[in-house]
Amino acid sequence: MTRQPVLTPQSEDFPRWYQDVLSKAELAENGPVRGTMVIRPYGYSIWERMQAELDTRIKAAGAENAYFPLFIPESYLRKEAEHVEGFAPELAVVTRGGGKELEEPVVIRPTSETIINTYFSKWVQSYRDLPLLVNQWANVVRWELRPRVFLRTTEFLWQEGHTCHATAGEAHDYATRILHDVYLDFMVNVMALPVLVGAKTPSERFAGAINTFALEAMMRDGKALQMGTSHELGQNFAKVFDTLFLDSEGRQEHVWQTSWGVSTRLVGGLIMAHGDDRGLCIPPRLAPVQIVVILVRGGGGSEEAVAEVAGSLRAAGVRHRVDSDVETSFGRRATGWELKGVPLRIEVGPRDVEAGLATIVRRDDGTKTQVRMGEAGSLAVQLLEQIQSEMLDQARLRRDERVADVDTLDQVRESTENGFARIPWSQVGESGEAELAEDGISIRLLHRPDGSLPRAGADTELVAIAARAY
Amino acid sequence: MTRQPVLTPQSEDFPRWYQDVLSKAELAENGPVRGTMVIRPYGYSIWERMQAELDTRIKAAGAENAYFPLFIPESYLRKEAEHVEGFAPELAVVTRGGGKELEEPVVIRPTSETIINTYFSKWVQSYRDLPLLVNQWANVVRWELRPRVFLRTTEFLWQEGHTCHATAGEAHDYATRILHDVYLDFMVNVMALPVLVGAKTPSERFAGAINTFALEAMMRDGKALQMGTSHELGQNFAKVFDTLFLDSEGRQEHVWQTSWGVSTRLVGGLIMAHGDDRGLCIPPRLAPVQIVVILVRGGGGSEEAVAEVAGSLRAAGVRHRVDSDVETSFGRRATGWELKGVPLRIEVGPRDVEAGLATIVRRDDGTKTQVRMGEAGSLAVQLLEQIQSEMLDQARLRRDERVADVDTLDQVRESTENGFARIPWSQVGESGEAELAEDGISIRLLHRPDGSLPRAGADTELVAIAARAY
Numbered sequence: 001m002t003r004q005p006v007l008t009p010q011s012e013d014f015p016r017w018y019q020d021v022l023s024k025a026e027l028a029e030n031g032p033v034r035g036t037m038v039i040r041p042y043g044y045s046i047w048e049r050m051q052a053e054l055d056t057r058i059k060a061a062g063a064e065n066a067y068f069p070l071f072i073p074e075s076y077l078r079k080e081a082e083h084v085e086g087f088a089p090e091l092a093v094v095t096r097g098g099g100k101e102l103e104e105p106v107v108i109r110p111t112s113e114t115i116i117n118t119y120f121s122k123w124v125q126s127y128r129d130l131p132l133l134v135n136q137w138a139n140v141v142r143w144e145l146r147p148r149v150f151l152r153t154t155e156f157l158w159q160e161g162h163t164c165h166a167t168a169g170e171a172h173d174y175a176t177r178i179l180h181d182v183y184l185d186f187m188v189n190v191m192a193l194p195v196l197v198g199a200k201t202p203s204e205r206f207a208g209a210i211n212t213f214a215l216e217a218m219m220r221d222g223k224a225l226q227m228g229t230s231h232e233l234g235q236n237f238a239k240v241f242d243t244l245f246l247d248s249e250g251r252q253e254h255v256w257q258t259s260w261g262v263s264t265r266l267v268g269g270l271i272m273a274h275g276d277d278r279g280l281c282i283p284p285r286l287a288p289v290q291i292v293v294i295l296v297r298g299g300g301g302s303e304e305a306v307a308e309v310a311g312s313l314r315a316a317g318v319r320h321r322v323d324s325d326v327e328t329s330f331g332r333r334a335t336g337w338e339l340k341g342v343p344l345r346i347e348v349g350p351r352d353v354e355a356g357l358a359t360i361v362r363r364d365d366g367t368k369t370q371v372r373m374g375e376a377g378s379l380a381v382q383l384l385e386q387i388q389s390e391m392l393d394q395a396r397l398r399r400d401e402r403v404a405d406v407d408t409l410d411q412v413r414e415s416t417e418n419g420f421a422r423i424p425w426s427q428v429g430e431s432g433e434a435e436l437a438e439d440g441i442s443i444r445l446l447h448r449p450d451g452s453l454p455r456a457g458a459d460t461e462l463v464a465i466a467a468r469a470y
Numbered sequence: 471m472t473r474q475p476v477l478t479p480q481s482e483d484f485p486r487w488y489q490d491v492l493s494k495a496e497l498a499e500n501g502p503v504r505g506t507m508v509i510r511p512y513g514y515s516i517w518e519r520m521q522a523e524l525d526t527r528i529k530a531a532g533a534e535n536a537y538f539p540l541f542i543p544e545s546y547l548r549k550e551a552e553h554v555e556g557f558a559p560e561l562a563v564v565t566r567g568g569g570k571e572l573e574e575p576v577v578i579r580p581t582s583e584t585i586i587n588t589y590f591s592k593w594v595q596s597y598r599d600l601p602l603l604v605n606q607w608a609n610v611v612r613w614e615l616r617p618r619v620f621l622r623t624t625e626f627l628w629q630e631g632h633t634c635h636a637t638a639g640e641a642h643d644y645a646t647r648i649l650h651d652v653y654l655d656f657m658v659n660v661m662a663l664p665v666l667v668g669a670k671t672p673s674e675r676f677a678g679a680i681n682t683f684a685l686e687a688m689m690r691d692g693k694a695l696q697m698g699t700s701h702e703l704g705q706n707f708a709k710v711f712d713t714l715f716l717d718s719e720g721r722q723e724h725v726w727q728t729s730w731g732v733s734t735r736l737v738g739g740l741i742m743a744h745g746d747d748r749g750l751c752i753p754p755r756l757a758p759v760q761i762v763v764i765l766v767r768g769g770g771g772s773e774e775a776v777a778e779v780a781g782s783l784r785a786a787g788v789r790h791r792v793d794s795d796v797e798t799s800f801g802r803r804a805t806g807w808e809l810k811g812v813p814l815r816i817e818v819g820p821r822d823v824e825a826g827l828a829t830i831v832r833r834d835d836g837t838k839t840q841v842r843m844g845e846a847g848s849l850a851v852q853l854l855e856q857i858q859s860e861m862l863d864q865a866r867l868r869r870d871e872r873v874a875d876v877d878t879l880d881q882v883r884e885s886t887e888n889g890f891a892r893i894p895w896s897q898v899g900e901s902g903e904a905e906l907a908e909d910g911i912s913i914r915l916l917h918r919p920d921g922s923l924p925r926a927g928a929d930t931e932l933v934a935i936a937a938r939a940y
Contacts, residue, residue, distance in 0.1 A: 033576050036539035038589055044536045064511035069501035070609055070625050093566040098613030099559050106503050119508055139540055143568030155540050
């Protein structure tokens with residue numbers, strides 16, 4: 001069976017491969033206003049799975065969902081100096097509403113620290129109101145000059161968490177708890193991505209934060225993608241917005257805050273970190289469809305066999321779909337489901353029925369296994385777990401092959417041609433960082449030699465991870 | 471035990487009672503930009519339960535979720551004449567982006583027919599692509615001059631479904647399927663609201679629709695609230711956006727479309743339809759917290775008993791929360807949970823432990839039942855079902871008492887002082903509708919005498935439901 005190559009090979013042109021996957025797998029396309037995107041049903045079903053997995057973890061970390069307005073008075077953003085400086089160039093501004101010019105222009109939220117603190121300052125009175133842990137799922141807008149679907153869009157969907165604590169230590173602990181228990185756990189154990197964690201350098205911090213932690217993943221072209229951030233905001237916003245509390249000894253203090261978020265960019269990361277020349281490849285725990293049952297051209301009791309297989313999958317709790325579209329050739333359908341990255345497919349046709357066995361094919365490595373129709377469910381469960389763990393192993397191998405330990409900026413330049421460079425931060429420093437930036441290379445994060453987070457003020461031997469990034 | 475009245479009584483000032491509930495039950499408050507709202511965690515948890523119940527039904531009706539941009543080029547809205555006329559006065563317009571004046575101003579979606587059709591026209595080619603059934607959960611903006619939290623806000627959250635069909639009949643069937651299987655089923659069986667269904671009069675139709683079906687609920691002050699709508703769009707948008715398909719005989723035809731939506735307004739409807747002078751009253755199937763376990767001032771093994779009760783509730787699959795805040799008086803906490811409308815509370819204190827029995831109290835009617843700690847779960851399940859069905863019965867009784875059958879416009883004016891009027895549509899007509907509108911009374915919907923939907927062109931004896939409305 002010859003199949004037409006539907007995608008530009010990754011090795012030929014990675015960005016074009018990415019565009020091809022977006023379009024051919026019906027994930028997303030550009031919106032009419034520059035930088036916006038339309039997320040098509042299949043793409044959105046992946047985001048829904050991400051939301052469900054993240055939301056469970058966010059709630060387990062004690063945060064509750066709420067919703068704050070899209071519109072922020074322009075004056076609110078000006079209150080925190082660094083914050084407005086960071087976001088001013090990216091703002092979308094509403095100047096007309098209800099047929100009239102507005103007295104004060106309204107900004108579309110690029111993030112919600114300012115509007116949320118306006119309410120936190122009313123809701124927080126005493127230490128008994130702390131910690132205050134709030135999250136929202138929302139759209140935000142940051143005008144984007146070089147947009148790329150999912151990775152960098154003018155409007156994107158995300159969750160943004162915002163919290164208040166009584167002490168700097170509690171805020172630090174919560175920011176790192178979100179980093180580890182929500183983001184890292186989700187990315188490693190659901191997305192099968194061996195992301196690196198660390199702190200951003202001062203120049204890469206969120207506008208208004210005293211410390212930004214980040215998670216960075218390696219794409220299949222060796223570039224880095226920032227997958228999420230968790231910030232310690234200190235008392236910066238609290239001081240500007242008078243978010244005060246009475247401590248247990250009756251003293252009035254400013255709260256210590258965190259904010260943290262991940263976005264639809266994660267879908268882009270998924271595509272570029274696991275995809276191959278046949279398309280998307282989704283780890284089973286994340287996949288909206290874990291296995292597709294393909295009815296091969298009918299007759300011979302195939303329909304009944306498909307029903308038996310589907311029943312077995314349902315009983316095993318596997319997310320499945322039946323493809324009975326026999327008017328389209330089998331090869332084309334198989335290619336289509338591979339393109340969409342469904343982890344397993346099971347083929348059922350007259351010959352399979354005769355043999356009493358169907359064939360299960362793995363998307364990740366193409367291996368095939370024969371199975372009795374009624375046992376499809378239990379085998380699928382077992383294969384899905386195996387794929388999940390092997391996809392993580394494979395991604396880790398790919399990453400480790402492409403992380404080079406180096407000592408000089410020139411070596412950084414060389415290694416980041418197709419991977420990450422690990423170099424003592426003392427060899428780089430802020431001047432080295434600025435030099436590398438001129439060549440399009442950034443310090444993605446700083447961490448301790450064992451990969452753990454820096455401890456404030458206590459680390460002298462930090463390691464920098466440098467890369468070209470999306 | 472004396473409890474301070476925390477809310478303005480409904481009979482004294484219903485709108486103020488509503489504001490009191492919003493604030494004291496920590497549901498929502500006004501945003502800084504006029505007409506926007508902040509949905510607080512408890513209010514949002516109700517919306518999340520609504521979303522979950524609706525989303526399941528929408529998916530069961532075959533629609534898939536997607537996401538279209540917030541920003542619509544101003545020119546798109548102008549393409550459908552009635553549509554732009556209907557929405558122009560309510561638009562919010564972005565004129566600056568990324569620090570520059572935009573060449574073409576961008577409108578924030580008031581609804582998404584125009585941008586979605588732009589994509590449908592690309593995605594639909596042949597009859598094999600139909601029906602195309604898409605839904606999105608999103609925020610929309612309609613500049614509001616007389617805002618009221620949840621009921622009428624400049625920004626609100628909603629779902630909007632958009633579909634394409636091959637024939638007028640299929641579009642009609644789908645619009646009514648959504649009305650009945652998604653909206654009516656949810657409102658009656660989850661929200662415990664005996665809503666009326668029917669068609670809007672021509673003057674009340676959605677801008678661009680050929681037919682609008684609606685669901686109307688009666689609030690406790692006798693006024694109506696439109697809870698949701700499902701529109702037949704005919705081929706209006708398809709013709710403007712060239713949404714064409716090749717039918718099975720190779721002819722090119724315009725698709726027939728529907729659109730349908732419900733919004734955060736439902737939370738307002740819930741409050742005003744079930745609430746009483748003690749606060750919110752949430753039907754059990756909807757309630758984020760179905761039962762609260764209140765630890766009465768400690769000692770005597772109460773903590774262990776609370777743990778046993780909570781274990782029994784967990785095993786029974788009941789959504790519960792434990793309130794161990796013994797520093798706050800029991801009375802105040804009980805009042806607080808009543809205010810939040812939690813359907814059941816169970817009180818556990820030293821005396822209960824001694825007696826081996828705890829007391830379960832119903833929010834809706836205050837009745838109390840004794841139960842062994844370990845049997846709390848099974849009794850709660852039984853009581854919750856009973857409350858669910860009795861709340862619907864009570865709401866139906868209240869509604870029926872306040873629907874008057876009348877024959878003249880003067881009688882309509884009288885009956886709508888505190889309820890709905892039912893009058894033959896032939897006695898009203900479009901001129902009568904205009905006359906009533908001058909007195910702030912509207913025809914909420916038209917249906918057949920048995921309450922079912924009008925059949926296009928076939929009904930001569932339609933009944934009109936008239937009311938004052940939010």
